[in-house]
Amino acid sequence: MVQPGKSSDTAHLYEGKTVRAAAPSRKKLAGKMSAGGREIPKDAVPEVHIPTFVESLFGGPLIPKMKFLPADRMVQTLQLIGGGLMMLLAVLTYLVTPVEGTFWNGFAIWMGVDALGQILHLLIVISALGAGFYGIFRRDARGLLASYVLFILISLRFAASKVTFETGILDDLDEGWVKLLLVIYAVSLVMYIEVTNGIIRFSMLDTSIRTGEVYVMNVKKVLSRYHASLVITPVIATLVALATLMINVIIPWFFDMFDPETARRLSESVELTSVYGVALGTMIVFMVVAILFVANIPLRIQQWREALD
Amino acid sequence: MAWSRKSAMFASLATALYLLGLVLRNPQLVTVAVVLLSFLTWAALRAAHADVAATGRRIDEDDESDETPALASLSAMRKISAARIFEDGEISVTLRLQNQSPLSKILEVKDTVPEVMRIKEGANYILMELGPRRETLIEYTIECPLRGFYTLGPVSIRVQDPFGLFHKEKEIHVYDDFLVFPKTEDLKDAFVKSKVPKIFTGAVHIRQPGEGSNFYNLREYIPGDPMRKVNWNAYARSGKMMVNEFERDAVSDIILIVDSRAVAETGPVSRNSLVYSTRAAASLAQFFLSRRDSVGLVLYGSDINSVDRDTGKKQLYVLLTKLAGAAAKGNTPLQVVTNRIMPHINKGSPIIIMSPLEGDPTMVNAVRDFRARDFDVTVLSPSSLEFEFDAKRLDRTGYEVLKTERDIMMSELRGLGAFVMDWEPDMLLSTALAGARGF
Numbered sequence: 147m148v149q150p151g152k153s154s155d156t157a158h159l160y161e162g163k164t165v166r167a168a169a170p171s172r173k174k175l176a177g178k179m180s181a182g183g184r185e186i187p188k189d190a191v192p193e194v195h196i197p198t199f200v201e202s203l204f205g206g207p208l209i210p211k212m213k214f215l216p217a218d219r220m221v222q223t224l225q226l227i228g229g230g231l232m233m234l235l236a237v238l239t240y241l242v243t244p245v246e247g248t249f250w251n252g253f254a255i256w257m258g259v260d261a262l263g264q265i266l267h268l269l270i271v272i273s274a275l276g277a278g279f280y281g282i283f284r285r286d287a288r289g290l291l292a293s294y295v296l297f298i299l300i301s302l303r304f305a306a307s308k309v310t311f312e313t314g315i316l317d318d319l320d321e322g323w324v325k326l327l328l329v330i331y332a333v334s335l336v337m338y339i340e341v342t343n344g345i346i347r348f349s350m351l352d353t354s355i356r357t358g359e360v361y362v363m364n365v366k367k368v369l370s371r372y373h374a375s376l377v378i379t380p381v382i383a384t385l386v387a388l389a390t391l392m393i394n395v396i397i398p399w400f401f402d403m404f405d406p407e408t409a410r411r412l413s414e415s416v417e418l419t420s421v422y423g424v425a426l427g428t429m430i431v432f433m434v435v436a437i438l439f440v441a442n443i444p445l446r447i448q449q450w451r452e453a454l455d
Numbered sequence: 456m457a458w459s460r461k462s463a464m465f466a467s468l469a470t471a472l473y474l475l476g477l478v479l480r481n482p483q484l485v486t487v488a489v490v491l492l493s494f495l496t497w498a499a500l501r502a503a504h505a506d507v508a509a510t511g512r513r514i515d516e517d518d519e520s521d522e523t524p525a526l527a528s529l530s531a532m533r534k535i536s537a538a539r540i541f542e543d544g545e546i547s548v549t550l551r552l553q554n555q556s557p558l559s560k561i562l563e564v565k566d567t568v569p570e571v572m573r574i575k576e577g578a579n580y581i582l583m584e585l586g587p588r589r590e591t592l593i594e595y596t597i598e599c600p601l602r603g604f605y606t607l608g609p610v611s612i613r614v615q616d617p618f619g620l621f622h623k624e625k626e627i628h629v630y631d632d633f634l635v636f637p638k639t640e641d642l643k644d645a646f647v648k649s650k651v652p653k654i655f656t657g658a659v660h661i662r663q664p665g666e667g668s669n670f671y672n673l674r675e676y677i678p679g680d681p682m683r684k685v686n687w688n689a690y691a692r693s694g695k696m697m698v699n700e701f702e703r704d705a706v707s708d709i710i711l712i713v714d715s716r717a718v719a720e721t722g723p724v725s726r727n728s729l730v731y732s733t734r735a736a737a738s739l740a741q742f743f744l745s746r747r748d749s750v751g752l753v754l755y756g757s758d759i760n761s762v763d764r765d766t767g768k769k770q771l772y773v774l775l776t777k778l779a780g781a782a783a784k785g786n787t788p789l790q791v792v793t794n795r796i797m798p799h800i801n802k803g804s805p806i807i808i809m810s811p812l813e814g815d816p817t818m819v820n821a822v823r824d825f826r827a828r829d830f831d832v833t834v835l836s837p838s839s840l841e842f843e844f845d846a847k848r849l850d851r852t853g854y855e856v857l858k859t860e861r862d863i864m865m866s867e868l869r870g871l872g873a874f875v876m877d878w879e880p881d882m883l884l885s886t887a888l889a890g891a892r893g894f
Contacts, residue, residue: 242483298472301487304479328483332490340494340618343461347619351582358574363583363591371561371584375617379497386493387486421482428473428489435496451558 214285214349215356220369221348225282227376228341232278232293235338236271238331239300243267247303270300282342285349290342297335321419322392329387333380341376386431393427394418456502462620465495495620502614502621528556529585531610531627533566538631539772542638542734545575545596548607548631553590560585563613564593569605571724573598600725602637602733602779606630636775637730637737640884672700708751708764708801709743711736711774712792713781714810715756720783721811722842726880731837732809733778735884739807740774751800752777755792757785764800790817793824805831811839812864819864822873832873835887836865841880 217225245251250270251263274296281289319327354360362368389396397418402409417423458466469491476484529552536547550566566579577595585591599605608630615622673689676696689697713736719729736752743750744766751764752774762770762777789810800806806825812818812834825832840857843849849857865875878887 247479247481298468298487301481301483302475302479303481328486329490331483332486335487336490336494344618354580358578360580360582361578361593363581367559367584368561368582372617375501379494379618382497383490383493386496387489390489391482391486421477421480421485424482424485424489425473425477428485428492431489432492432496438500448558 213353215353217285217349218352221285221345221352224341224345224348228282228338228345229279231334231338231341232275232282235297235331235334236275238327238334239274239297240268240271242328242331243301243303248300249302251303267300270296274300278338278342282345285345287346290346293342294339297338325388325391329384329391332387333384336383337376337380340379344372344376390424390427390431393430394423396427456499456621456623459615459620459622461618462495462498465491465620469495494618498616498618498620502616502623529554529560529562529612529627531612531629533607533610533629533631535607535631535633537633539634539636540599541636542602543598543600544635545598546633547594547596548579550593550610551590552585552593554585555588557587559587559589560614561617563615565611565613566593566595567608567611568597569607571599571601571603572605573600599633599635601730602635602781604632604634604780606632634776634779637733637778639741640734640738642738642742642885642888670699670701673697674700708749708804709739710751710753710764710796710800710804710806711739712753712755712789712806712808712810713778714789714808714815715754715781715783716786716814717756717783718786718814718839719756719811721813721839722848726842726845728811728837728839728842729781729783731878731880732835733781735809735835735837735878735887736807737775737778738884740771740778744768744771744774750774753792753796754778754781755785755787755789756781756783757787759787759792759795761796786814788815788817789821790824793821797824797828800830803829803831805833807833807835809835809837812836812861812868813839819867819871822868823871826871826873832871833888834865834868834873834875835878835884836861836876837878837880845880 245263245267248263248267250266254260254263254266274293277289277296278293279289280286281291281293351360351362355362394413394415398409398413400409401412412418415423418426469488472484472491473488476482476486476488531553532551534549534551537544540546548566550564552562552564554560561584562582564581564583568574568579575596575598577593579593579595579597581593583591608628610627610629611624612627613622613624673686674697676685676698680698684698686697686699689695713729713732715729715732719732720727722728740750740752747766749764749766750770752762754760754777760777762773765773789808808822810818822832822834838861840849840854840861844854861877865877868875876887878884
């Protein structure tokens with residue numbers, strides 16, 4: 147019953163309170179859902195695999211969405227080659243990289259424990275081997291990266307300007323053989339990086355093939371090109387590196403055609419046989435390469451080959 | 456020629472080792488640097504043999520001036536099995552690649568497929584060796600789960616050195632367009648009838664006087680009526696000039712109104728109100744047109760798109776094309792639509808509105824206007840709440856509150872005499888329609 151003088155509506159019951167005429171709008175509700183979960187629903191974000199730095203470093207354009215499937219024959223072969231190369235590299239590294247001049251040797255001498263330097267030196271080689279084996283057979287790029295870093299780290303040392311190994315084992319070697327050994331070491335290091343990188347790349351490719359992401363036509367031909375490159379490239383790299391290292395022979399030989407006396411002086415030059423000679427050789431060799439590029443030789447060769455047909 | 460991150464790393468490492476070698480007077484480091492550089496140089500020389508160009512249908516080459524005649528040695532052509540399919544249909548794609556060069560090439564080929572498509576058979580990403588003067592066919596089948604206008608292409612071709620250090624890429628601008636119509640459902644058992652038209656086995660006749668063949672009524676002669684319409688017997692009986700009136704032969708106009716406002720796409724891409732609405736509209740259009748009815752379509756979102764009423768198979772494809780291209784955007788109220796179309800549609804025609812009934816305060820008024828003019832209104836409302844709840848984007852409380860809000864809205868529409876169906880996901884359209892009609 148409505149009392150006289152009082153309003154018939156019920157507004158007075160809600161004084162000081164929020165009165166909602168209708169259910170809250172979805173927009174408002176969405177704002178209030180923060181307590182339950184402010185985070186973006188998982189299914190609202192499309193699954194995009196962004197390759198990590200290591201992945202993109204080791205991978206080509208094919209990044210599989212899953213872990214590697216068991217290694218196929220190609221990958222297994224590469225693993226064996228990689229393992230063999232790594233063993234060779236470890237031996238060569240130990241041979242061509244004496245402990246003298248390294249930071250840890252200096253540290254050991256400063257500590258007064260001379261043997262510590264050699265132990266640390268050996269430990270780095272063993273660690274590089276361990277990380278490499280892990281990386282190769284577990285197909286883990288991080289292990290491989292660690293191995294590369296350790297193999298490079300070990301060769302960071304102050305050395306004599308002239309190519310000497312100072313290990314005692316190779317003291318009697320002829321200069322030419324020493325340089326060849328050095329080149330073989332450098333080539334095996336680079337090939338080790340490439341082959342182990344190939345393990346990851348081909349594992350990715352193999353996984354992509356088996357998961358249907360990619361189809362490979364004429365697999366044998368595709369692989370044979372890679373195999374051929376694994377043979378040809380080190381040969382070329384060896385020749386180029388030898389050309390740069392043998393600059394103290396090449397330059398005097400060149401000048402010998404014009405002036406034998408100058409050639410003799412050049413062959414006795416300490417600078418030419420030192421690291422600066424190598425630097426000079428590098429400059430000369432790569433100037434020739436640069437000219438090849440400027441003249442667009444690869445394309446001209448291709449045009450010539452196509453025109454032959 | 457593009458550098459990969461790997462080649463950039465090699466180059467940086469080589470430079471660093473080279474400089475370190477000079478600083479530390481260490482020929483060993485310099486030698487490693489030289490080998491790395493030779494490695495890179497050789498790879499660059501090999502990659503410079505990239506030999507890619509395009510010929511094919513709809514070429515849109517940008518004619519980069521640095522390309523040489525040697526680049527015209529590779530061509531691509533695509534063929535697709537159908538240019539118009541329904542959702543969940545499949546298209547077979549055949550990509551023909553020709554190498555006109557006397558040199559063989561190792562190519563990485565990727566035919567660009569719209570993201571929503573699924574590769575059912577074969578692969579659109581191929582790594583292959585293409586021999587000299589050879590051609591190859593790449594075949595794959597794509598499944599098209601969502602309606603829309605799509606384009607296949609371009610074909611991306613990459614040539615790279617065996618170590619993946621450098622690559623050359625080229626897009627072959629060969630495109631193929633195709634259309635995916637919304638999926639239709641057979642609606643044998645579901646039908647919508649207006650009170651005014653009669654349903655025959657075919658066209659739905661409207662009982663209104665007009666030019667037709669069926670007798671409707673007699674009326675007095677008005678000057679201007681043709682003499683052939685005069686009923687002489689009636690004139691003889693009554694002494695007044697009487698004329699025959701005939702039932703209008705026009706079929707009824709079924710008007711489908713699809714809400715394609717931005718809110719209609721709430722929910723997952725493949726399960727939202729707009730997807731369901733377009734499928735329903737396609738199914739209804741097919742059903743009514745097969746009965747020789749006249750069907751018109753109004754799509755409203757950011758603006759109002761309409762297809763005028765017509766009959767026949769051609770009209771079906773016009774409607775399906777329009778529905779295939781429906782995009783969720785804008786927020787045009789239904790009232791605007793009703794105001795615009797009402798003067799142009801026959802009184803009593805069935806109107807079927809497909810809308811999530813959200814975010815439109817004019818919805819009730821619009822339906823009231825239709826009902827006030829005696830239109831037979833059916834509202835099919837795919838519930839976006841269910842989609843969101845199923846996708847776990849809405850918690851239980853929120854769902855209950857919104858559901859209540861929605862139920863109130865539907866009750867209000869039912870109160871106006873409209874047939875309203877809360878269309879839940881996975882419910883067949885015929886079931887939903889049957890529910891809406893109260894069968």
